[in-house]
Amino acid sequence: MAKQLVAEIKVQVTGGQATPAPPVGTALGPHGVNIGQFVQQFNDQTREMAGTTLPVVISVFNDRSFTFVIKSPPAAVLLKQAAQVAKGASNPLKDKVGTVTQAQLKEIAQVKLADLNASNIDNAARIIAGTARSMGITVVD
Template identity: 75%
Template sequence: MGKQVVTQIKVQVTGGQATPAPPVGTALGPHGVNIGQFVQQFNDQTREMMGTTVPVVITVYNDRSFDFILKSPPAAVLLKKAAGIAKGSGNPLKNKVGTVTTDQLAEIAKMKYADLNSSSVEQAVKVIAGTARSMGIDVVD
Protein backbone atom coordinates (compact mmCIF):
# COMPACT_ATOMS: atom_id res chain seq x y z
CA MET A 1 0.00 0.00 0.00
CA GLY A 2 2.92 2.45 0.43
CA LYS A 3 3.46 5.29 2.81
CA GLN A 4 0.60 7.47 3.96
CA VAL A 5 1.03 10.99 5.25
CA VAL A 6 0.09 11.14 8.94
CA THR A 7 0.67 14.84 9.53
CA GLN A 8 2.55 17.94 8.47
CA ILE A 9 4.36 19.97 11.12
CA LYS A 10 5.57 23.55 10.66
CA VAL A 11 8.30 24.86 12.98
CA GLN A 12 10.84 27.66 12.88
CA VAL A 13 14.33 26.54 13.88
CA THR A 14 17.65 28.39 13.97
CA GLY A 15 19.77 27.24 11.01
CA GLY A 16 22.53 24.75 11.88
CA GLN A 17 21.57 24.82 15.57
CA ALA A 18 18.58 22.48 15.91
CA THR A 19 18.46 20.45 19.14
CA PRO A 20 16.04 17.79 20.42
CA ALA A 21 14.71 20.43 22.87
CA PRO A 22 11.53 22.40 22.08
CA PRO A 23 10.25 23.37 19.55
CA VAL A 24 11.63 20.37 17.61
CA GLY A 25 11.23 17.68 20.28
CA THR A 26 7.72 18.69 21.35
CA ALA A 27 6.55 18.88 17.72
CA LEU A 28 8.00 15.53 16.57
CA GLY A 29 7.82 13.46 19.78
CA PRO A 30 4.08 12.66 19.74
CA HIS A 31 4.39 11.28 16.18
CA GLY A 32 7.15 8.80 17.04
CA VAL A 33 9.70 10.36 14.70
CA ASN A 34 13.41 9.78 15.35
CA ILE A 35 14.22 13.30 16.62
CA GLY A 36 18.00 12.79 16.57
CA GLN A 37 17.86 11.79 12.91
CA PHE A 38 15.84 14.92 12.02
CA VAL A 39 18.20 17.20 13.99
CA GLN A 40 21.23 15.68 12.23
CA GLN A 41 19.77 16.06 8.72
CA PHE A 42 18.42 19.57 9.38
CA ASN A 43 21.74 20.84 10.78
CA ASP A 44 23.64 19.36 7.82
CA GLN A 45 21.36 21.10 5.30
CA THR A 46 21.36 24.48 7.09
CA ARG A 47 25.09 24.83 7.88
CA GLU A 48 25.44 27.92 5.66
CA MET A 49 22.39 29.60 7.28
CA MET A 50 23.95 29.44 10.76
CA GLY A 51 22.11 31.66 13.24
CA THR A 52 19.23 32.57 10.88
CA THR A 53 15.68 31.45 11.68
CA VAL A 54 14.56 28.92 9.05
CA PRO A 55 10.93 27.76 8.72
CA VAL A 56 10.69 24.04 7.97
CA VAL A 57 7.69 21.89 6.97
CA ILE A 58 8.09 18.29 8.18
CA THR A 59 5.92 15.59 6.61
CA VAL A 60 5.49 12.53 8.85
CA TYR A 61 4.44 9.18 7.32
CA ASN A 62 2.63 6.20 8.88
CA ASP A 63 5.87 4.17 9.12
CA ARG A 64 7.39 6.96 11.30
CA SER A 65 9.67 8.11 8.50
CA PHE A 66 9.73 11.77 7.52
CA ASP A 67 10.98 14.29 5.03
CA PHE A 68 11.19 18.03 5.27
CA ILE A 69 11.20 21.15 3.11
CA LEU A 70 13.18 24.23 4.07
CA LYS A 71 11.53 27.59 3.41
CA SER A 72 13.24 30.96 3.07
CA PRO A 73 13.81 32.86 6.35
CA PRO A 74 10.93 35.11 7.51
CA ALA A 75 10.92 38.60 5.94
CA ALA A 76 11.16 40.20 9.39
CA VAL A 77 14.39 38.30 10.16
CA LEU A 78 15.94 39.32 6.83
CA LEU A 79 14.85 42.95 7.29
CA LYS A 80 16.33 43.11 10.79
CA LYS A 81 19.64 41.79 9.44
CA ALA A 82 19.61 44.28 6.51
CA ALA A 83 18.80 47.24 8.78
CA GLY A 84 21.27 46.08 11.43
CA ILE A 85 18.77 46.17 14.29
CA ALA A 86 17.95 43.71 17.08
CA LYS A 87 14.16 44.05 16.94
CA GLY A 88 11.38 46.00 15.31
CA SER A 89 9.67 49.05 16.78
CA GLY A 90 6.97 48.67 19.43
CA ASN A 91 5.22 51.69 17.89
CA PRO A 92 6.11 51.76 14.18
CA LEU A 93 4.17 54.97 13.45
CA LYS A 94 6.07 57.10 15.98
CA ASN A 95 9.39 55.29 16.49
CA LYS A 96 11.51 54.46 13.47
CA VAL A 97 14.27 52.00 14.37
CA GLY A 98 16.23 51.68 11.13
CA THR A 99 16.39 52.10 7.37
CA VAL A 100 16.79 49.81 4.37
CA THR A 101 17.42 50.73 0.74
CA THR A 102 15.18 49.71 -2.15
CA ASP A 103 18.09 47.56 -3.41
CA GLN A 104 18.09 45.63 -0.12
CA LEU A 105 14.31 45.19 -0.43
CA ALA A 106 14.72 43.80 -3.95
CA GLU A 107 17.39 41.38 -2.72
CA ILE A 108 15.13 40.12 0.10
CA ALA A 109 12.16 39.87 -2.29
CA LYS A 110 14.20 37.74 -4.72
CA MET A 111 15.26 35.46 -1.86
CA LYS A 112 11.68 35.04 -0.61
CA TYR A 113 9.94 35.06 -4.02
CA ALA A 114 9.25 31.30 -4.09
CA ASP A 115 7.47 31.45 -0.70
CA LEU A 116 5.43 34.60 -1.38
CA ASN A 117 2.19 34.51 -3.34
CA SER A 118 3.22 37.36 -5.65
CA SER A 119 2.82 37.40 -9.41
CA SER A 120 6.07 39.32 -9.97
CA VAL A 121 9.23 40.42 -8.18
CA GLU A 122 7.88 44.01 -8.14
CA GLN A 123 4.84 42.80 -6.18
CA ALA A 124 7.13 40.86 -3.83
CA VAL A 125 9.14 44.05 -3.18
CA LYS A 126 5.89 45.82 -2.17
CA VAL A 127 5.04 42.97 0.23
CA ILE A 128 8.48 43.19 1.86
CA ALA A 129 8.22 47.02 2.01
CA GLY A 130 4.92 46.64 3.88
CA THR A 131 6.56 44.30 6.38
CA ALA A 132 9.38 46.83 6.86
CA ARG A 133 6.86 49.64 7.42
CA SER A 134 5.01 47.63 10.07
CA MET A 135 8.31 47.00 11.87
CA GLY A 136 9.19 50.71 12.02
CA ILE A 137 11.87 50.48 9.33
CA ASP A 138 12.04 53.34 6.81
CA VAL A 139 12.63 52.54 3.14
CA VAL A 140 15.05 54.93 1.40
CA ASP A 141 16.28 55.09 -2.19
Template identity: 85%
Template sequence: MAKQLVTQIKVQVTGGQATPAPPVGTALGPHGVNIGQFVQQFNDQTREMMGTTLPVVISVYNDRSFDFIIKSPPAAVLLKQAAKVAKGSGNPLKDKVGTVTTEQLKDIAKTKMADLNAGSIEQAAKTVAGTARSMGIQVVD
Protein backbone atom coordinates (compact mmCIF):
# COMPACT_ATOMS: atom_id res chain seq x y z
CA MET A 1 0.00 0.00 0.00
CA ALA A 2 1.37 3.38 -1.02
CA LYS A 3 1.75 6.28 1.33
CA GLN A 4 -1.07 8.80 1.10
CA LEU A 5 -0.64 12.48 1.77
CA VAL A 6 -2.71 13.45 4.82
CA THR A 7 -1.88 17.16 5.08
CA GLN A 8 0.62 19.86 4.24
CA ILE A 9 1.74 22.21 7.00
CA LYS A 10 3.37 25.58 6.36
CA VAL A 11 5.48 27.15 9.12
CA GLN A 12 8.25 29.71 9.34
CA VAL A 13 11.23 28.52 11.36
CA THR A 14 14.61 30.12 12.11
CA GLY A 15 17.36 28.29 10.23
CA GLY A 16 19.48 25.96 12.36
CA GLN A 17 17.51 26.86 15.51
CA ALA A 18 14.30 24.80 15.34
CA THR A 19 12.99 23.51 18.67
CA PRO A 20 10.01 21.32 19.62
CA ALA A 21 8.37 24.44 21.06
CA PRO A 22 5.81 26.46 19.05
CA PRO A 23 5.41 26.93 16.12
CA VAL A 24 6.90 23.54 15.20
CA GLY A 25 5.48 21.47 18.05
CA THR A 26 1.96 22.86 17.84
CA ALA A 27 1.85 22.38 14.06
CA LEU A 28 3.17 18.81 13.98
CA GLY A 29 1.83 17.41 17.26
CA PRO A 30 -1.82 16.91 16.22
CA HIS A 31 -0.69 14.86 13.20
CA GLY A 32 1.40 12.39 15.22
CA VAL A 33 4.69 13.31 13.57
CA ASN A 34 7.94 12.68 15.46
CA ILE A 35 8.78 16.30 16.30
CA GLY A 36 12.32 15.56 17.50
CA GLN A 37 13.16 13.82 14.22
CA PHE A 38 11.89 16.82 12.21
CA VAL A 39 13.84 19.28 14.37
CA GLN A 40 17.06 17.30 13.96
CA GLN A 41 16.72 16.94 10.18
CA PHE A 42 15.74 20.59 9.72
CA ASN A 43 18.64 21.90 11.83
CA ASP A 44 21.12 19.67 9.97
CA GLN A 45 19.94 20.98 6.58
CA THR A 46 19.86 24.66 7.58
CA ARG A 47 23.11 25.09 9.55
CA GLU A 48 24.54 27.48 6.92
CA MET A 49 21.42 29.72 7.13
CA MET A 50 21.67 30.13 10.90
CA GLY A 51 19.38 32.87 12.22
CA THR A 52 17.45 33.47 8.97
CA THR A 53 13.70 32.90 8.97
CA LEU A 54 12.82 30.17 6.47
CA PRO A 55 9.37 29.07 5.28
CA VAL A 56 8.97 25.28 5.38
CA VAL A 57 6.27 23.12 3.75
CA ILE A 58 5.93 19.83 5.63
CA SER A 59 4.05 16.96 3.95
CA VAL A 60 2.60 14.47 6.44
CA TYR A 61 1.63 10.97 5.24
CA ASN A 62 -0.86 8.41 6.60
CA ASP A 63 1.90 6.30 8.21
CA ARG A 64 3.02 9.41 10.20
CA SER A 65 6.14 9.82 8.09
CA PHE A 66 6.95 13.22 6.65
CA ASP A 67 9.15 15.13 4.27
CA PHE A 68 9.72 18.84 3.96
CA ILE A 69 10.71 21.49 1.47
CA ILE A 70 12.67 24.54 2.57
CA LYS A 71 11.74 27.68 0.62
CA SER A 72 13.85 30.81 0.17
CA PRO A 73 13.65 33.40 2.98
CA PRO A 74 10.84 35.98 2.78
CA ALA A 75 11.71 39.13 0.82
CA ALA A 76 11.07 41.25 3.92
CA VAL A 77 13.73 39.33 5.89
CA LEU A 78 16.28 39.69 3.08
CA LEU A 79 15.49 43.40 2.72
CA LYS A 80 15.95 44.00 6.46
CA GLN A 81 19.33 42.26 6.29
CA ALA A 82 20.41 44.28 3.23
CA ALA A 83 19.29 47.62 4.72
CA LYS A 84 20.67 46.66 8.15
CA VAL A 85 17.45 47.57 9.98
CA ALA A 86 15.67 45.70 12.78
CA LYS A 87 12.16 46.19 11.43
CA GLY A 88 10.15 48.02 8.80
CA SER A 89 8.53 51.41 9.26
CA GLY A 90 5.21 51.76 11.04
CA ASN A 91 4.29 54.52 8.59
CA PRO A 92 6.17 53.78 5.33
CA LEU A 93 4.85 56.85 3.47
CA LYS A 94 6.35 59.33 5.94
CA ASP A 95 9.07 57.47 7.82
CA LYS A 96 11.91 55.87 5.86
CA VAL A 97 13.99 53.43 7.92
CA GLY A 98 16.75 52.49 5.48
CA THR A 99 17.98 52.22 1.91
CA VAL A 100 18.96 49.46 -0.51
CA THR A 101 20.63 49.75 -3.90
CA THR A 102 19.20 48.38 -7.13
CA GLU A 103 22.10 45.91 -7.17
CA GLN A 104 21.03 44.59 -3.76
CA LEU A 105 17.45 44.33 -5.09
CA LYS A 106 18.65 42.20 -7.99
CA ASP A 107 20.61 39.93 -5.62
CA ILE A 108 17.49 39.46 -3.46
CA ALA A 109 15.41 38.83 -6.59
CA LYS A 110 17.88 36.12 -7.70
CA THR A 111 17.57 34.47 -4.29
CA LYS A 112 13.75 34.62 -4.43
CA MET A 113 13.40 33.75 -8.14
CA ALA A 114 12.39 30.11 -7.58
CA ASP A 115 9.49 31.16 -5.31
CA LEU A 116 8.26 34.13 -7.35
CA ASN A 117 6.01 34.00 -10.40
CA ALA A 118 8.08 36.56 -12.29
CA GLY A 119 9.37 35.90 -15.79
CA SER A 120 12.71 37.68 -15.42
CA ILE A 121 15.09 39.05 -12.81
CA GLU A 122 13.96 42.62 -13.62
CA GLN A 123 10.32 41.74 -12.93
CA ALA A 124 11.29 39.95 -9.73
CA ALA A 125 13.33 43.02 -8.68
CA LYS A 126 10.22 45.18 -9.18
CA THR A 127 8.24 42.84 -6.93
CA VAL A 128 10.94 43.04 -4.24
CA ALA A 129 11.04 46.85 -4.68
CA GLY A 130 7.31 46.94 -3.91
CA THR A 131 7.93 45.02 -0.71
CA ALA A 132 10.72 47.45 0.19
CA ARG A 133 8.41 50.42 -0.45
CA SER A 134 5.74 48.97 1.83
CA MET A 135 8.37 48.51 4.57
CA GLY A 136 9.62 52.10 4.37
CA ILE A 137 12.93 51.17 2.73
CA GLN A 138 14.08 53.47 -0.09
CA VAL A 139 15.59 52.08 -3.29
CA VAL A 140 18.55 54.12 -4.54
CA ASP A 141 20.78 53.78 -7.61
Protein backbone atom coordinates (compact mmCIF):
# COMPACT_ATOMS: atom_id res chain seq x y z
CA MET A 1 0.00 0.00 0.00
CA ALA A 2 1.30 3.43 -0.90
CA LYS A 3 2.02 6.03 1.71
CA GLN A 4 -0.69 8.60 2.18
CA LEU A 5 0.00 12.14 3.26
CA VAL A 6 -1.68 12.70 6.62
CA ALA A 7 -0.49 16.20 7.50
CA GLU A 8 1.73 19.01 6.30
CA ILE A 9 3.21 20.99 9.18
CA LYS A 10 4.95 24.36 8.85
CA VAL A 11 7.25 25.54 11.65
CA GLN A 12 10.14 27.97 12.01
CA VAL A 13 13.18 26.51 13.73
CA THR A 14 16.64 27.93 14.44
CA GLY A 15 19.22 26.24 12.23
CA GLY A 16 21.32 23.59 13.96
CA GLN A 17 19.56 24.17 17.28
CA ALA A 18 16.27 22.25 17.06
CA THR A 19 15.10 20.60 20.29
CA PRO A 20 12.08 18.41 21.15
CA ALA A 21 10.66 21.39 23.04
CA PRO A 22 8.07 23.68 21.41
CA PRO A 23 7.54 24.53 18.59
CA VAL A 24 8.85 21.21 17.20
CA GLY A 25 7.48 18.88 19.87
CA THR A 26 4.02 20.41 19.98
CA ALA A 27 3.73 20.39 16.19
CA LEU A 28 4.92 16.80 15.62
CA GLY A 29 3.67 15.09 18.79
CA PRO A 30 -0.03 14.77 17.87
CA HIS A 31 0.91 13.07 14.58
CA GLY A 32 3.00 10.35 16.24
CA VAL A 33 6.25 11.32 14.51
CA ASN A 34 9.55 10.35 16.12
CA ILE A 35 10.56 13.83 17.32
CA GLY A 36 14.13 12.82 18.22
CA GLN A 37 14.72 11.50 14.73
CA PHE A 38 13.46 14.74 13.14
CA VAL A 39 15.57 16.88 15.48
CA GLN A 40 18.73 14.89 14.68
CA GLN A 41 18.17 14.99 10.89
CA PHE A 42 17.29 18.70 10.93
CA ASN A 43 20.31 19.67 13.02
CA ASP A 44 22.63 17.63 10.77
CA GLN A 45 21.35 19.35 7.63
CA THR A 46 21.39 22.89 9.05
CA ARG A 47 24.61 22.88 11.05
CA GLU A 48 26.23 25.49 8.76
CA MET A 49 23.22 27.84 9.17
CA ALA A 50 23.39 27.85 12.98
CA GLY A 51 21.55 30.73 14.60
CA THR A 52 19.40 31.59 11.55
CA THR A 53 15.65 31.06 11.70
CA LEU A 54 14.56 28.66 8.96
CA PRO A 55 11.02 27.76 7.86
CA VAL A 56 10.49 24.00 7.54
CA VAL A 57 7.63 22.15 5.83
CA ILE A 58 7.22 18.65 7.30
CA SER A 59 5.12 16.08 5.44
CA VAL A 60 3.78 13.33 7.73
CA PHE A 61 2.57 10.05 6.21
CA ASN A 62 0.10 7.42 7.46
CA ASP A 63 2.91 5.07 8.61
CA ARG A 64 4.27 7.88 10.84
CA SER A 65 7.26 8.45 8.57
CA PHE A 66 8.07 11.98 7.48
CA THR A 67 10.01 14.11 5.03
CA PHE A 68 10.88 17.74 5.38
CA VAL A 69 11.91 20.63 3.14
CA ILE A 70 13.98 23.51 4.48
CA LYS A 71 13.07 26.86 2.93
CA SER A 72 15.25 29.96 2.72
CA PRO A 73 15.32 32.22 5.80
CA PRO A 74 12.58 34.85 6.07
CA ALA A 75 13.37 38.17 4.37
CA ALA A 76 13.00 40.01 7.68
CA VAL A 77 15.74 37.88 9.29
CA LEU A 78 18.11 38.47 6.36
CA LEU A 79 17.37 42.21 6.39
CA LYS A 80 18.05 42.46 10.12
CA GLN A 81 21.41 40.73 9.59
CA ALA A 82 22.30 43.01 6.66
CA ALA A 83 21.30 46.20 8.51
CA GLN A 84 22.86 44.91 11.75
CA VAL A 85 19.79 45.68 13.86
CA ALA A 86 18.13 43.59 16.57
CA LYS A 87 14.55 44.24 15.45
CA GLY A 88 12.47 46.38 13.14
CA ALA A 89 10.95 49.74 14.07
CA SER A 90 7.75 49.78 16.09
CA ASN A 91 6.51 52.67 13.92
CA PRO A 92 8.27 52.35 10.54
CA LEU A 93 6.76 55.59 9.17
CA LYS A 94 8.43 57.74 11.82
CA ASP A 95 11.32 55.64 13.13
CA LYS A 96 14.18 54.38 10.97
CA VAL A 97 16.39 51.71 12.56
CA GLY A 98 18.99 51.03 9.87
CA THR A 99 19.97 51.10 6.23
CA VAL A 100 20.70 48.57 3.50
CA THR A 101 22.20 49.14 0.06
CA GLN A 102 20.83 48.04 -3.31
CA ALA A 103 23.69 45.51 -3.51
CA GLN A 104 22.62 43.97 -0.19
CA LEU A 105 19.01 43.83 -1.45
CA LYS A 106 20.14 41.94 -4.55
CA GLU A 107 22.13 39.47 -2.42
CA ILE A 108 19.07 38.81 -0.24
CA ALA A 109 16.87 38.54 -3.35
CA GLN A 110 19.28 35.95 -4.78
CA VAL A 111 18.88 33.83 -1.63
CA LYS A 112 15.08 34.25 -1.57
CA LEU A 113 14.40 33.98 -5.34
CA ALA A 114 13.22 30.35 -5.24
CA ASP A 115 10.64 31.13 -2.52
CA LEU A 116 9.40 34.44 -3.96
CA ASN A 117 6.78 35.08 -6.60
CA ALA A 118 9.22 36.90 -8.86
CA SER A 119 10.58 36.14 -12.30
CA ASN A 120 13.97 37.84 -11.96
CA ILE A 121 16.38 39.35 -9.43
CA ASP A 122 15.20 42.95 -9.95
CA ASN A 123 11.58 42.11 -9.16
CA ALA A 124 12.67 40.03 -6.16
CA ALA A 125 14.78 42.96 -4.92
CA ARG A 126 11.71 45.22 -5.12
CA ILE A 127 9.76 42.75 -2.96
CA ILE A 128 12.59 42.68 -0.40
CA ALA A 129 12.76 46.51 -0.48
CA GLY A 130 9.07 46.63 0.46
CA THR A 131 9.74 44.36 3.42
CA ALA A 132 12.63 46.62 4.45
CA ARG A 133 10.40 49.72 4.32
CA SER A 134 7.77 48.01 6.46
CA MET A 135 10.46 47.24 9.04
CA GLY A 136 11.76 50.83 9.19
CA ILE A 137 14.95 50.04 7.27
CA THR A 138 15.98 52.65 4.70
CA VAL A 139 17.18 51.51 1.26
CA VAL A 140 20.07 53.58 -0.12
CA ASP A 141 21.79 53.44 -3.50
